[in-house]
Amino acid sequence: MAACQAIFGDFPADFFAFPVNLAVMLLWMAVLWVLFREKPGSAAVRLLLSAQSTFILIAAFLACCLIQGFSPARLTGSWWFVSVTFALLTHLFMVLLRGVSRPRPHRIRFLLNHCGLFLAIAGGFFGSPDLRQWKTVLSGTETVSEAVDRHGNVTDTGYGMRLSRLHVDEYENGVPMNYEAAISVGEQSGIVLKVNHPYRLSWMDDLYLTGITDYGRDGAGTGSCIVEIVRQPWKYAEWTGILMLISGAVLLFLQGPAGRRDRRTVPDGKKEEDI
Secondary structure, eight states, X not given: OHHHHHHHOSOOGGGGTTTHHHHHHHHHHHHHHHHHHHOTTSHHHHHHHOHHHHHHHHHHHHHHHHHHHHOSSOOTTSHHXXXXXXXXXXXXXXXXXXXXXXXXXXXXXXXXXXXXXXXXXXXXXXXXXXXXXXXXXXXXXXXXXXXXXXXXXXXXXXXXXXXXXXXXXXXXXXXXXXXEEEEEETTEEEEEEXXXXXXXXXXXXXXXXXXXXXXXXXXXXXXXXXXXXXXXXXHHHHHHHHHHHHHXXXXXXXXXXXXXXXXXXXXXXXXXXXX
């Protein structure tokens, strides 16, 4: 991984954009399913299903997330983060295969928690190549139909956007405290954008108000603002996983832990069984 990072730089996520990411995901799941069914006693399957793998991979994933959280650099595209996340997803999918193939108590809770965690992580992992972000500056003087991505590439949005009104609340010293913008997008007018309150433009596009460049203090509501367009088609898989995790947590609270399994000796005195 260190050699790949040094030689190739960040992981080439753009190469795996749709439909490559979907094909890779389905092929990967099919290979793991065949491995689990045909080679259940192999060293690879035992390693992927071991409790030690669970602890190591979860600890490594949390460490990567903590490093990313405290680092100003973008580390999610590094070979280290991609490798650890892929290994965790592989382990989690194998655990799911084992869980659904055996009778177990609280089966629904198991599926909600494990499938939810898998969808939440896999949606972000396999969906990251399809994530697109563009920014544009809107003012009340012109209609804008172009936006710029993080690499500086200009793209045509396919619709015109225009700022109708910019409202800014200030502190006593004149520093902006809160702001909102009323914009029009194509034939849609009266769209109000607020900080941390995105507007759903389509099933995969959202608009965010990310900043202001200047604004009038004469009460006319004039000025300029920065609008970000975020395209994230895999977000529904992540949302579904999060909702399943919440449902599984509620069931865990209501049902309680699985509890200790009692054991008894059968009459012949030669073996034990669970009760």
